[in-house]
Amino acid sequence: MAEQPLLQACRVHKTYRFGAHGVEVLRGVDLAVHSGEWLAVLGSSGSGKSTLMHLLGGLDRPDAGKGEIRFRGEPLSLQPGSALDTYRNRDIGFVFQFYHLLPELSVLENTLLPALVFGARAKRRTALRRDAEALLGAFGLDHRLTHRPSQLSGGERQRVAIARALINRPAVLLADEPTGNLDATTGAGILDLLAERHKQGLTIVMVTHDREVAARATRQVHLTNGTSDSAAAQ
Numbered sequence: 001m002a003e004q005p006l007l008q009a010c011r012v013h014k015t016y017r018f019g020a021h022g023v024e025v026l027r028g029v030d031l032a033v034h035s036g037e038w039l040a041v042l043g044s045s046g047s048g049k050s051t052l053m054h055l056l057g058g059l060d061r062p063d064a065g066k067g068e069i070r071f072r073g074e075p076l077s078l079q080p081g082s083a084l085d086t087y088r089n090r091d092i093g094f095v096f097q098f099y100h101l102l103p104e105l106s107v108l109e110n111t112l113l114p115a116l117v118f119g120a121r122a123k124r125r126t127a128l129r130r131d132a133e134a135l136l137g138a139f140g141l142d143h144r145l146t147h148r149p150s151q152l153s154g155g156e157r158q159r160v161a162i163a164r165a166l167i168n169r170p171a172v173l174l175a176d177e178p179t180g181n182l183d184a185t186t187g188a189g190i191l192d193l194l195a196e197r198h199k200q201g202l203t204i205v206m207v208t209h210d211r212e213v214a215a216r217a218t219r220q221v222h223l224t225n226g227t228s229d230s231a232a233a234q
Contacts, residue, residue, distance in 0.1 A: 004073050005032035006203060007056060007172055012067030014051050014060070025051045027226040028067070033172065038194075038204040040217035047223040049207035053176050056205065058088045089117055093165030097177040099157045101149040101164075108132055108145040111163045128167070135163045139193060155186035162193065166202075173197070175206040179213055191216045 009031040015024045025048045033039050033056075043049045054060040055069055058076055062068065069076045071091065076084065093114075101110045111132040116125070136142055139159040149157055158178060165173055175194070179187030195216060198204055206217060214220050222229045 003034060005070070006035040006072060007033040007205070008070040009052065009056060010068045010070060012052070012055060012069065013063045014048070014055060015063050025226055026055075026062075026067075029223070029226070029228045031056075031221065031228055033203065033205055035171075035203055036201055037219060038198045038206070038217040040214035040220045041205065041207040041223060042209065042211065042214050042220055043207070043223035044209055048226045049209075049223055050176055052223065053174050053205070053207050056172075057092045057094055057174050058084050089114055090168050091171045093168070093170035093173045095158070095161050095165050095173065095175040095178050097180040099149070099161045099181075101157060101160060103149055106146050106148060107136065107141060107152070107160050110149070110160055111136060111167055114164060115167045132163070132167055135166060136160070139163055153186075154182050155189060158182065158186075158190050159193065162190070166197070172203045172205060175204060177208055178206065179210070180208070187213070 009029050012026055012029045012031075013024065014026040015022045029048070029052060031041075031052070041049055041052065051060070055062055058069070061077065071087065076087065079087065102113070105113070108129070112128055115128045115132075133142070133145065136145060139162070141156060141159055141163070144152065144156060149160070152160065158181075162173075162178075173194075178194070179190050182190065191213065194204060194206070198218075204217070206214075208214050
């Protein structure tokens with residue numbers, strides 16, 4: 001019996017409305033992500049990569065009655081709002097091309113933010129702070145804990161963003177063009193960091209337009225005009 005996918009898109013359609021006009025971005029995409037794999041989703045600009053990422057992460061929903069996102073076999077559409085909030089905060093970690101760090105918070109505070117969203121008792125906050133410091137130390141940022149994002153390089157900002165995404169120990173890391181805003185050398189360092197976490201068992205879904213970046217993953221699928229290739233449903 002085949003292993004059940006950890007995360008799955010099943011015949012997903014997504015249309016965006018602009019007044020009376022609709023733009024169909026995804027047209028029946030199938031995608032299966034298994035625990036422990038590093039999957040790269042390749043596609044040109046406008047192919048629907050980021051839209052698919054938002055659907056997988058529960059940030060958006062497929063068109064009504066046209067496809068489903070499943071996590072551990074359960075449809076996200078059947079989850080109440082509170083469970084979906086927990087899914088986005090605890091089960092999934094997000095990394096974006098432009099970091100999305102809060103400029104008024106320090107490196108440590110930005111990293112801790114997802115862990116404190118639902119509140120935490122003082123004892124728990126102390127443990128979380130230790131976890132965040134250890135994570136940032138592993139990423140070579142132990143000397144930057146009190147710095148603001150404006151005081152960091154692009155590569156350092158992305159490392160903070162990855163640490164923030166991992167602070168709740170998510171089941172899946174979703175990375176949307178994680179090296180797209182970085183030079184080749186800095187981007188390679190970010191991929192090395194992801195590779196190390198993948199070796200430790202982290203499941204990664206990464207979207208990119210760059211074939212060299214995608215080559216670091218263990219499997220690749222392609223989006224073309226809103227549809228996925230046949231390998232996507234494995």
